[in-house]
Amino acid sequence: MPSSICVVSKCTIYPYQKSRLRTLRLSVSDLPMLSCQYIQKGVLLSTPPYSVTQFINLLKQSLSTALSHFPALAGRLVTDSEGHVSIVCNDAGIDFVEAKACFVNIRSLLSPLDVPDCYKEFFSFDETVSYAGHNKPLAAVQATELADGVFIGCSVNHAVTDGTSFWHFFNTFAEICKGVKKISKSPDFSRDTVFDSLAVLKFPAGGPKATFSGDEPLRERVFSFSREAILKMKFRANNGILKTQLTNSEILGKQSSDSWKTVNGEITSALASLLKTNSNRTAEISSFQSLCAQLWRSVTRARKLAPSKTTTFRMAVNCRHRLEPRLDAHYFGNAIQSIPTVAAAGELLSRDLSWGADILHKNVIAHDDATVRRGVVDWERQPRLFPLGNFDGASITMGSSPRFPMYDNDFGWGRPLAVRSGRANKFDGKISAFPGREGNGSVDLEVVLAPETMAGLEKDLEFMQYVS
Known part of the structure; x- marks a missing residue:
């Protein structure tokens, strides 16, 4: 397929001010990502x-200023004689x-059902694994001029x-472009955390x-x-739980109220209010967990897995x-862990939405301080790379988050x-989960x-009824 873009120029951007940051050792949460490819996200x-x-000059100047606040990104990875991998903040750019x-x-970028392939050309370091940061820059920004707009892609x-x-x-880069003199949130480069470790991850x-x-x-x-x-x-995900938490009289009272109505399946503000009154209870399944459970069910059905096949939502x-x-x-760096939830395909599909949502919810709620620390100790006992992929044909991996401020950049x-x-x-x-552009919980x-599988998902009425 011929390329849809033409590279006009390429250069190195250096921090406006020299780094005063020490060398930062990669943590227990950073090291497993060395086999993952660079994060590539951008805005149209x-x-x-x-x-x-x-x-272009505005972007370059603003990027130089932003790197002065994030000097780690202008550095390179180094591995010492003992095998510890660190970021040396050497202003290499x-x-x-x-x-x-x-x-x-x-x-043409927004109207097709499938995401157009040309988006892949809007980013640098295509298919580059993070270990390559030993000899390649740790970040890149690409500004692509379109017929009626621009795309700013960032790879880190x-x-x-x-x-x-x-x-x-x-967002700091965007903030500086807009003319802000003092950035709103400075990164924390501390390394004295539970994730800091002397454990060594060995590589081929x-x-x-x-x-x-x-x-x-x-x-x-x-x-x-x-x-x-x-x-x-x-509402579907919480329905069984709500029924057990509200007395019959409460339910009847809500049903007799003029505000308790559903019209053609549309849930009114009364339902939102009901869920809001329940929001402080740890038993409530969140909006995002409910969406994840629906996706898990529908993708599993589209894959036509055997009922006994174990499916994983990570x-x-x-x-x-x-x-x-x-x-x-x-805190600057990786501070993430992966929560796997498993179920037999047959059980996931034979139960209602609330069953799958509940087991996802319980796993997330259980991932507390003690669980995080156990995960660190377990990794130190057996250092390993993060196994990104779908090795058994029955897995789903959810990344990113609708809570990330992706549209809060002007x-x-x-x-x-x-x-x-x-x-x-x-x-x-x-x-990958993104906030909707209109906000408000979309x-x-x-x-x-x-x-x-995609063709099957598109025919799944239970899933598609919710798609805008």
């Missing part, structure tokens, strides 16, 4: 109110690429940042490879869910607020029209599946 924007030259795709317009080494830190950097000669092939045919589509649709799923969780004492919310001429990702870390069953799911 309308045409900036500047000339192309002014726009990051890549900046200017590109043109003048025959690509915004409508996954052993250096998780999604929380990625969006902190990206030449470093690790990606743990998934990346060669299988895939379809990729973004499914959008409104707040109202997610409330319906949340979810990455932020540990910053789970630890006691909590890590700083702006480069100076308005919010993004869309958030999209590149080719990195995609395989059958990889899902969610977009970037779903990557084998073509026959």
